[in-house]
Amino acid sequence: MSSEALARAAGVKPTQLRKxxxxxxxxxxxxxxxxxxxxxxxxxxxLGTSRLQPVILIGVGNLGLALLSYRGFEKEGFEIIxxxxxxxHRKRDKQIKQPIYGMDELAGFVKKQNVKMxxxxxxxxxxxxxxxxxxxxxxxxxxxxxxIVLAVPExxxxxxxxxxxxxxNLSYFTQE
Amino acid sequence: MSSEALARAAGVKPTQLRKxxxxxxxxxxxxxxxxxxxxxxxxxxxLGTSRLQPVILIGVGNLGLALLSYRGFEKEGFEIIxxxxxxxHRKRDKQIKQPIYGMDELAGFVKKQNVKMxxxxxxxxxxxxxxxxxxxxxxxxxxxxxxIVLAVPExxxxxxxxxxxxxxNLSYFTQE
DNA sequence: ATATGTGAATAGGTTCACAGCC
DNA sequence: GGCTGTGAACCTATTCACATAT
Numbered sequence: 001m002s003s004e005a006l007a008r009a010a011g012v013k014p015t016q017l018r019k020x021x022x023x024x025x026x027x028x029x030x031x032x033x034x035x036x037x038x039x040x041x042x043x044x045x046x047l048g049t050s051r052l053q054p055v056i057l058i059g060v061g062n063l064g065l066a067l068l069s070y071r072g073f074e075k076e077g078f079e080i081i082x083x084x085x086x087x088x089h090r091k092r093d094k095q096i097k098q099p100i101y102g103m104d105e106l107a108g109f110v111k112k113q114n115v116k117m118x119x120x121x122x123x124x125x126x127x128x129x130x131x132x133x134x135x136x137x138x139x140x141x142x143x144x145x146x147x148i149v150l151a152v153p154e155x156x157x158x159x160x161x162x163x164x165x166x167x168x169n170l171s172y173f174t175q176e
Numbered sequence: 177m178s179s180e181a182l183a184r185a186a187g188v189k190p191t192q193l194r195k196x197x198x199x200x201x202x203x204x205x206x207x208x209x210x211x212x213x214x215x216x217x218x219x220x221x222x223l224g225t226s227r228l229q230p231v232i233l234i235g236v237g238n239l240g241l242a243l244l245s246y247r248g249f250e251k252e253g254f255e256i257i258x259x260x261x262x263x264x265h266r267k268r269d270k271q272i273k274q275p276i277y278g279m280d281e282l283a284g285f286v287k288k289q290n291v292k293m294x295x296x297x298x299x300x301x302x303x304x305x306x307x308x309x310x311x312x313x314x315x316x317x318x319x320x321x322x323x324i325v326l327a328v329p330e331x332x333x334x335x336x337x338x339x340x341x342x343x344x345n346l347s348y349f350t351q352e
Numbered sequence: 353a354t355a356t357g358t359g360a361a362t363a364g365g366t367t368c369a370c371a372g373c374c
Numbered sequence: 375g376g377c378t379g380t381g382a383a384c385c386t387a388t389t390c391a392c393a394t395a396t
Contacts, residue, residue, distance in 0.1 A: 021379090022378095072339065078343050164248055209355065
């Protein structure tokens with residue numbers, strides 16, 4: 001498959017795609033294009049998703065529950081193996097397959113299961129406190145859904161998903 | 177408040193913040209800093225969120241339901257006023273305050289209520305089809321949660337939220 | 353004295369254009 | 375002939391440095 005076809009599927013330009021791949025090595029064959037299976041495999045290896053990655057989720061509210069039920073992570077190589085909440089036994093609207101533990105069990109779990117990534121869906125008011133706790137427990141990457149800027153050591157990776165900002169962006173560009 | 181303090185809160189550098197504001201006008205007072213109330217107001221005006229913006233949501237599954245219950249949009253000036261689903265009467269785990277309509281009511285609703293923005297939380301397999309329908313109905317901005325690249329006319333704004341990509345990003349950077 | 357607003361300098365990212373290989 | 379890989383050219387974004395205003 002050519003870089004042009006791949007780029008169309010990804011929503012970028014062919015040269016962009018080729019340049020980006022070039023940063024990690026050479027993947028294609030001149031005159032022929034890319035072997036999609038081999039390319040996919042090598043990208044998974046680079047991303048570290050060729051083996052299933054365990055992930056934990058902190059904060060089992062509305063959004064947390066929805067993400068625990070979301071099937072889209074598995075085929076990309078991620079599994080949310082457990083959830084943690086300040087009130088693990090509170091009644092919830094939905095049945096989920098993952099266990100919900102109290103916060104006091106987090107550090108032990110992370111160490112025993114060697115979990116490196118956490119999804120943070122707690123209220124903004126406690127997000128920093130919980131983040132500190134995650135870092136101390138040995139988490140190295142946080143997917144943060146709270147609308148605050150987390151202060152973490154610089155060897156900790158934080159990705160922010162801020163839904164209000166996404167809407168604000170749309171709002172700005174959809175004004176006539 | 178100084179650009180330094182604002183920048184710290186936003187997680188950027190002071191010069192970045194000043195330069196960005198400069199693209200829209202002059203907001204601060206030399207020697208003094210920024211009047212936070214006035215700045216906030218002027219930014220809301222620019223973003224178009226100083227009046228409440230109506231938003232609709234399409235696809236009332238796990239994630240859609242969670243977003244319908246999410247309280248974080250209101251204080252940023254957005255309200256999800258209605259939801260649409262191929263099967264509006266299906267039993268759902270959670271009680272929500274918004275009405276759920278069938279897809280056949282969408283176009284009429286959008287026109288009558290003058291809605292410009294939609295949150296798309298349908299399965300990937302139907303996302304493009306639904307997006308076409310949204311565009312035809314007069315929607316100008318789409319917040320897309322399905323993991324596909326939507327093809328839309330260029331005057332339509334699409335923002336993508338792809339949770340698997342966020343995790344892949346973390347996975348890459350948390351490999352030792 | 354203090355902190356903005358902004359040209360100039362720098363860094364980073366994208367696209368072009370084509371040599372190199374199938 | 376076709377399509378990749380990549381230096382060079384171009385464009386955009388960030389940071390610096392300081393004149394300017396309070």
